[in-house]
Amino acid sequence: MPTPARPTSHQVVVIGGGYAGAVAANRLRMRDDVDVTLVNPRPMFVDRIRLHQVVAGTGEAGVDYGTLLGEGVHLVVDDVTCLDTAARAVRLSSGRALGYDYVVYAVGSTGATPPTVPGAAELAHCIAEWEPAQRLRARLAELPSDAPIIVVGAGLTGIETASELAEQGRRVTLVCGGVLAPSVAARARRSVAGWLSRHRVAVLEAAVVAEVRSDAVVLADGTVHPSALTIWAAGFGVPGLATASGLRTDELGRLRTDETLTSVDDTRIVAAGDAAAPSGLPLRMSAQAAAPLGAQAADTVLSRIAGTEPAEIDLGFVGSCVSLGRSAGVRQLARKDDTPVDFSFGGRAGAAYKELTCKLGVWKIRREARRPGSLLWAKGGRRAGRTPSDLRADTSP
Incomplete structure (x- = not known):
């Protein structure tokens, strides 16, 4: 009796192995x-x-993919140079080409320094990626403990970086383009400001950097602040792969998609995470959004394979956390549309909650590897039941 033929397999290439890409790869199984x-x-x-x-130097961020990816996910370590949509192939820097039926575009985000600020790109250190973080760690090890350090950007990343260094006794100045921690409510902001003050972090609010020098930062008002090391944590960019591949993007370079995360140019390309711009209105760049968007992207691909209509995004936020060194933190609660409410808690409880959320990010990927389709997330956010025109008109944060 002849062996039954194996069903035709569907080739799916996931580009990017961060929170969104790793979840998507596991869920596709x-x-x-x-x-x-x-x-x-x-x-x-x-x-x-x-x-x-x-x-x-207070923690590590590298995790072996062998502990994260489910059986059957093939890992290729390479850079993607182009999405050749005509040939339906992902072209790699090694010269290889991977044919596909569908692509999950999950290239993530990168650090970005403004080209309008002289010296920023050449002299300031970014912290958003692995290699720059390693170089920055090595540079810090060379500095005297009393060397002045300036952190530009007072969002959560800048605050966490300044706090880690200040807790070690470093001389840190935090430059805010506007107000400190703009994404949290007033109570949480006061808690963050109090911790920074107690640890002698000089906070410069409403300060604009005009120039970065090798030994100083010059502000727009002409004041010069000595800096043996300048860390830039004020903004993000995305890789230019979509633009280089001739796909439509938003002004930052994020792939433009509909509400199912499908590219507006090609139904075989589905985006997830920081590099997606659904309806031209991307969600906040965050690990909190990345995993659900990775799951959503996988579900969209699976729906298209099954010949069913993919679901639209329904993602609700639950708040944010910021660590203040290793011994304190702040947990800010939010409405599902990501606007903060007037409730937060801090201190050691805040630190414990932040550490828990960090561990959960990796744990969710591992659980999806063990049980594909198991990831759940908060729903009922601003995208639920909204049309693309509604979303474009929405001006809420």
């Missing part, structure tokens, strides 16, 4: 006729929300 290839430039997963710890 819900069907046994899907062959999943994950392409990533590094042989290990980078737990990016710990990179400020890497810089300070």
Whole structure:
């Protein structure tokens, strides 16, 4: 009796192995006729929300993919140079080409220094990726303990970086383009400001950097602040792969998609994470959004394979956390539309909660590897039941 023919497999290439890409790769295994290839430039997963710890030497961020990816996910360590949509191939810097039926575009985000600030790109250190964080850690080790350090950017990443260094007794100045911690409510902001003050972090609010020098930072008002090391944590960019591949993007370079995360140019390309711009209105760049968006992208691909209509995004935020060194932190609660409410808690409880959320980010990927389709997330956010035109008109944060 002849052996039954194996069903035709569907080739899915996931580009990027961060929070969104790793979840998507694992979740795609819900069907046994899907062959999943994950392409990533590094042989290990980078737990990016710990990179400020890497810089300070208080933690590590590299995780072996062997502990994260489910059986059957093929890892290719390489850089993607182009999405050749005509040939339906992902072209790699090694010269290889991976054919695909579908692509999950999860290239993530990068650090960005403004080209309008002289010296920023050449002299300031970014913290958003693995390699710059390693270089920054090595540079810090060379500095005297009393050397002045300036951190530019008073969002959560800048605050966490400044806090780690200040807790070690470093002389830190934090430059805010506007107000300190703009994404949290007033109570949480006061808690953060109090911790920074107690640890002698000089906070410069409403300060604009005009120039970065090798030994100083010059502000727009002409004041010069000595700096043996300048860390830039004020903004993010995205890789230019979508633009280089001729796909439509938003002004930052994020792939433009509909509300199912499908590219507006090609139904075989589905985006996830920081590099996606659904309806031209991307969600906040965050690990909190990345994992659900990775799951959503996988579900969209699986729906298209099954011939069913993919679901639209329904993602609700629950708040944010910021660590203040290793012994304190602040947990800010938020409405599902990501606007903060007037409730937060801090101190050691805040630190414990932040550490828990960090561990959960990796744990969710591992659980999806063991049980594809198991990831759940908060729903009922601003995107639920909204049309693309509604979303474009929405001006809420």
